[in-house]
Amino acid sequence: MNTTIIIGAGASGLLCGHELAKTGENVIILEQSNKSGRKILASGNGRCNLSNTDLQMKYYNTDDWRIAAIINNFDAKKYFEKIGVLVRQNGKLLYPRSNQSLTVKNALMNNYNNVALIENCEALKITKQGKGYIVTTTLGDYYGDNIVIATGSPASLLSGKNNYDLVKQLGLKITKLYPSLVQLKTKPAYRSLKGVRVKCIAHLYVDKQLIESQEGEVLFSENGLSGICIMQLSRLLPHYQGIKEISLDLMPDYGQKELADLLQKRRQDFNDYYLAGIFNDKLAKVLENVANLKDWRFLIKDTYGIEKAQVISGGVSLEEVNENLEVNKYPNIYLTGELLDVDGDCGGYNLHFAFASGYHVAKTIINGKEGLDATNK
Numbered sequence: 001m002n003t004t005i006i007i008g009a010g011a012s013g014l015l016c017g018h019e020l021a022k023t024g025e026n027v028i029i030l031e032q033s034n035k036s037g038r039k040i041l042a043s044g045n046g047r048c049n050l051s052n053t054d055l056q057m058k059y060y061n062t063d064d065w066r067i068a069a070i071i072n073n074f075d076a077k078k079y080f081e082k083i084g085v086l087v088r089q090n091g092k093l094l095y096p097r098s099n100q101s102l103t104v105k106n107a108l109m110n111n112y113n114n115v116a117l118i119e120n121c122e123a124l125k126i127t128k129q130g131k132g133y134i135v136t137t138t139l140g141d142y143y144g145d146n147i148v149i150a151t152g153s154p155a156s157l158l159s160g161k162n163n164y165d166l167v168k169q170l171g172l173k174i175t176k177l178y179p180s181l182v183q184l185k186t187k188p189a190y191r192s193l194k195g196v197r198v199k200c201i202a203h204l205y206v207d208k209q210l211i212e213s214q215e216g217e218v219l220f221s222e223n224g225l226s227g228i229c230i231m232q233l234s235r236l237l238p239h240y241q242g243i244k245e246i247s248l249d250l251m252p253d254y255g256q257k258e259l260a261d262l263l264q265k266r267r268q269d270f271n272d273y274y275l276a277g278i279f280n281d282k283l284a285k286v287l288e289n290v291a292n293l294k295d296w297r298f299l300i301k302d303t304y305g306i307e308k309a310q311v312i313s314g315g316v317s318l319e320e321v322n323e324n325l326e327v328n329k330y331p332n333i334y335l336t337g338e339l340l341d342v343d344g345d346c347g348g349y350n351l352h353f354a355f356a357s358g359y360h361v362a363k364t365i366i367n368g369k370e371g372l373d374a375t376n377k
């Protein structure tokens with residue numbers, strides 16, 4: 001019987017292992033940390049936004065047809081319900097009904113009887129041997145007929161920071177890496193507003209040109225701005241040169257003139273309290289010195305970097321793999337998840353790709369490379 005070694009017990013590696021285990025394949029999962037599925041646990045603020053019902057490719061950084069097929073052939077709701085996780089929908093976002101990321105991780109690790117999961121075991125090197133490969137690790141050597149590299153990215157450092165070492169040793173091309181879905185450092189920044197949230201529209205301007213707008217919640221942080229709509233806008237930053245600004249429209253449901261009239265009347269009626277009845281009290285205090293509540297400008301100084309990013313944009317170039325995510329130069333070595341140059345918006349898109357790619361590779365290994373039917377729909 002063949003042995004598959006999966007390097008990395010994260011979202012894509014665990015799901016790949018789960019699928020292979022069901023068929024009785026020999027599976028060894030090597031995990032460098034002492035905590036498998038750490039990013040699954042951290043995802044969605046501990047609630048795990050595991051997928052989205054709207055999987056158009058415009059929400060990803062690629063329109064590669066092979067990636068589109070993998071993403072669209074995987075029905076996350078159906079898959080997780082089949083393995084015991086009831087899924088609830090919040091708008092287009094999918095979560096476990098338990099509202100707990102742990103439910104997802106536990107379901108993936110259920111029935112791992114024929115899987116050897118070895119934690120605190122960092123894979124250091126892969127060398128060809130016969131038809132398969134030897135994986136050299138901090139705990140010794142392991143032989144696998146198939147190797148799945150599922151080492152993720154250094155985003156937020158929850159999956160370590162040497163995620164690309166193995167693929168670099170194999171000589172695979174890695175595209176430029178950027179922190180994506182990340183908080184911004186801005187000028188001004190308001191320490192007093194740390195933790196305050198406001199519903200608004202955030203606009204991204206580069207050299208005074210409007211680039212994109214996002215409606216939602218902005219969260220103030222010590223040195224700048226965060227929240228889902230700011231993280232979404234952060235995805236665009238690497239693609240533009242120039243002076244970058246965020247403008248917050250705090251009263252999007254009011255026109256400029258309507259707002260001026262409202263504020264004038266409130267000043268007459270409530271004196272110094274005219275803003276306090278509209279906004280969080282700390283925010284109201286700051287806003288007394290802001291000239292235009294529909295265009296509150298923040299210069300973007302920087303992002304919070306890879307350490308605070310939810311994902312990394314960039315990774316192993318898709319030129320290096322075929323439609324089975326098998327490395328062109330190394331038959332039977334497969335790549336999954338965020339390690340690849342595939343990243344998506346906030347909203348479950350990154351976990352969806354991790355799960356879908358783990359599923360696709362497992363099906364490829366199980367069914368062989370010919371006549372592959374890797375859909376669970």
Ligand SMILES: Cc1cc2nc3c(=O)[nH]c(=O)nc-3n(C[C@H](O)[C@H](O)[C@H](O)COP(=O)(O)OP(=O)(O)OC[C@H]3O[C@@H](n4cnc5c(N)ncnc54)[C@H](O)[C@@H]3O)c2cc1C
Nearest residue numbers: 008010011012032043044049123152159337338348350351
């Ligand atoms: C705070 C946070 C919140 C997030 N929330 C969401 C969300 O709600 N929805 C969403 O879609 N996405 C979310 N994401 C992104 C999502 O979690 C990742 O895109 C996804 O986990 C990537 O899966 P993966 O399998 O590629 O890698 P990972 O899940 O990162 O797994 C990689 C594993 O490989 C291990 N590893 C690395 N190198 C080695 C080695 N040499 N040897 C052995 N093991 C190794 C790591 O320790 C890790 O366990 C979030 C990310 C963060 C940081």
